[in-house]
Amino acid sequence: MKKKIAIIGAGFSSLAAASYLAKAGHSVTVFEKNATLGGRARRLSKEGFHFDMGPTWYWMPDVFEKFFLDFNKKPSDYYQLEKLSPAYQVYFDKNSSITIEDDLEKIVETFEKIEKGSGKKLKKFIHTARENYKIAVEKMVYKPGDSILELISLETALRVNQFFSTIKKDVRKEFKDERLRQILEFPVLFLGAKPSNTPSFYNFMNYADFGLGTWHPKKGMYAVVEAMVTLAQSLGVKFQTNANVSKIIVENGNAQGIVVNNEELFFDAVLSGADYHFTETLLDSSYRMYSEKYWETKTFAPSSLLFYVGFDKKIENVEHHTLFFDTSFEEHAKEIYDTKQWPKEPLFYASFPSKTDAYFAPNGKEAATFLIPLAPGLEDNLELREKYFDIIIDRLEKLTGQSLKKFVLFKESFCVADFIADYNSYKGNAYGLANILTQTAFLRPKIKSRKVQNLFFTGQLTVPGPGVPPSIISGKIVSDKILKYLSS
Template sequence: MKTTIHIIGSGFSSLAASCYLAKAGYDVTIFEKNSTIGGRARQLKRDGFTFDIGPTWYWMPDVFERFFSDFDKRPSDYYTLEKLNPAYSVYFGKDDFITIEDTLEKICIAFEKEEKGSSKKLLKFINQAKSNYDIAIKDLVYNPGLSPFELVTPKTIGKLNQFFSTIKKDVRKEFNNNRLAQILEFPVLFLGAKPSATPSFYSFMNYADFGLGTFHPKKGMYQVILAMEALALSLGVKIKTNSSIDKILVNKAGEAKGLNSNGVNYYSDYVLSGADYHHTETLLDKEFRQYSESYWEAKTFAPSSLLFYVGFDKKLRNVNHHTLFFDVDFGLHAQDIYDNAKWPEDPLFYASFPSITDGSSAPEGKEAGIFLIPLAPGLEDTPKLRETYFNKIIKRFETLTSQKVSDSILFKESYCVNDFIKDYNSYKGNAYGMANTLLQTAFLRPKLKSKKVKNLFFTGQLTVPGPGVPPSLISGKLASELIVKDISTNKKITTRTLKQNENNF
């Protein structure tokens, strides 16, 4: 009889794990609380416009390649990728921006125009970042976070000092130009912490940015979710939507034995949760929870976000597919996220216009716009605040890009702290999980395997390797490998016990 495994949630990590576990021969069922799969990576469709609700950046294509190759597939079997050129642009003032193109050579030219001699420093910096990338993404992040010794390899010994310095220190030591420094500090924001709190080793994100480039899946990031769903279904995975979980069933022996969903018990041999880690533990009786409320309260969480999905009745000018607006003080905004936990007076923001690249995102002659303001998790979230901040960024957007757009808005929909809590049971409404600071790296993150409940495992952005889409794919693989190992160990123990019993007769 097949081992049965129930998975909570259908985001990237859950879908990845389901594929690996089904390939290993197990009976796998995914339970998704929402009406559509994808977790934070769902889609919004309205009036001929299509928006990715969550992730919009496709970085580290090699991680996606590696995932699909584990099943003798390629991303191109499911969706079409386009490398963006330019990758993105960064505004620092009215009609004042730096464009990051699709090759390191072109980026060096842009840096040199901004500051003479900076291209040589950039090449040195990216060479170091590539070295870190080769170690981290091809090796370290595929460890399950069980021991500090996972970080100690012949390749990392010489880089230990990089775990005790920070991205900000390294960048500012080489680059005096504040604009160039901000561009180099930007990629680690995907890891959920300030550059001043992110270890230098994470400069591998700069290689992902400048070395590998930025891509767009035709029809949006949701195509990756649909690809993983198709793969999972082909392997025999079953998916139940509209299936909120009320409780994880634990027997008297302290073993996870299934889930209660919508008042019905569904029994299984193993449970894997890709849902919010903190929320998952609330589905257990207190005696089975590993981490206290004070533990979670003390952790540094990645930001939440205020997002707007906007349909414009015309094509916009002076913007690229991805456009960053760094025209205000980055340090003050960062303090309001990580130190003061309040709504920022003058927020930085990011905008994505997928219809510039992809005609399927908006009707002809119109533009789909996604605007994002990073926020501290746990903030008050009201319709009035949302409207206030929309007006703030749209006025700045109009000034910076020298165009009137407010009278061309067909509709807008917003998404913020309350929605992250409602749709994903997200701790304090965070958007990206737990930040990758020094004390929240690798073995110092919440564990993939429960220490208190047998046969209960976790995956996703609050555990290893951390926040982001590629790490989520890796997290699903790591969790599945631990489950496969656990099943194999239990079978050996059972077989040995049976043989011992037979010898007693």
């Protein structure tokens, strides 16, 4: 029988869930507090420039393909994909940068040139990563996180040691050159944790990097949002923007509806893709599953200081994705996860999408997004933002050998306070809960409330974890759970 389902928030997980639920014949309405859809994956447009405000990396293309295939569609029905060649560049100092090509054999050659014998080791490392990727994507990440039994299989039993060692140990055991080590440790930052806290099994992210490659959807990640919205609308999903949800209505332990812009609306089930901690504040305290103390003890992925900059020139000596590891990786990680302070000498990442796609900037100009990972919950003000903008632009000029500051047409910033204001993000985190051993699978916050019937959760604070592909998977997982519940 057709049911009415409310979804709070319009990020990737909500968009995915909305389509699955509508395909099953239910009436689905998505309520988004902001003026545009996509959650963190919004687009900023200014003076002929365009910027992806959130995610800029398109990894794990198979997950996107699987999602669209569930609706007899494919990504190319909605947007054009290009494999980046090279995938990205990493600066270590003015005279040392490494370019990661779009082909594993070429990457092996690069490693071998830098450290004799490392090419063969890399092949072995990526072979293990590929096997782990197959197990993770086919056997594990689509599970609902209800029980430890979901993780137990012949394949995982044979790899149990990989859950008790770490990425850092494995990489540093095999590779001696510090630059190669950092390149291999970098992908797990997408999981929101230090390599020293990330189980070895998660090296499947290295296969996502070197094996599957880095892609670019024409017009950016917001094109993926537009594709998912178009798909959802074709299935009958309704969207309401500027729709602020201030309460989940609960009667006799059942979610009956939501209060939107001070109006009570009633539904048969409620799904929240908004921040999990925030969603529980929409409930009376007796209906919340997790206390403030619980959230305080969790390890969160970083927040970010982001700059969206329009340059009045083309920028030289950089690639579409460029990482700046010219300061201590270890020290910056400690400042994020241990001492929780503004970094003294931050690593940073830059995206120059107009290198690949003319859509992002007027002719002869460059669009740039800069990201500095930060500890959540830090003090955030304009003075600090300006200080760090000067730091990274000075380093960018020095490392790439060009004058840039005087060519800045404009810049916009986004940081901890904005993540809180725009996304109700706990302590302004950008990526959710880190995927460390004690926060994996069944140890993450549950997708179904144990205290309120008809109430469900999706997104990066629940299973399977941070990132765009996991968020899409989370939407699939929760929709399966809701459909099973509604049919029981």
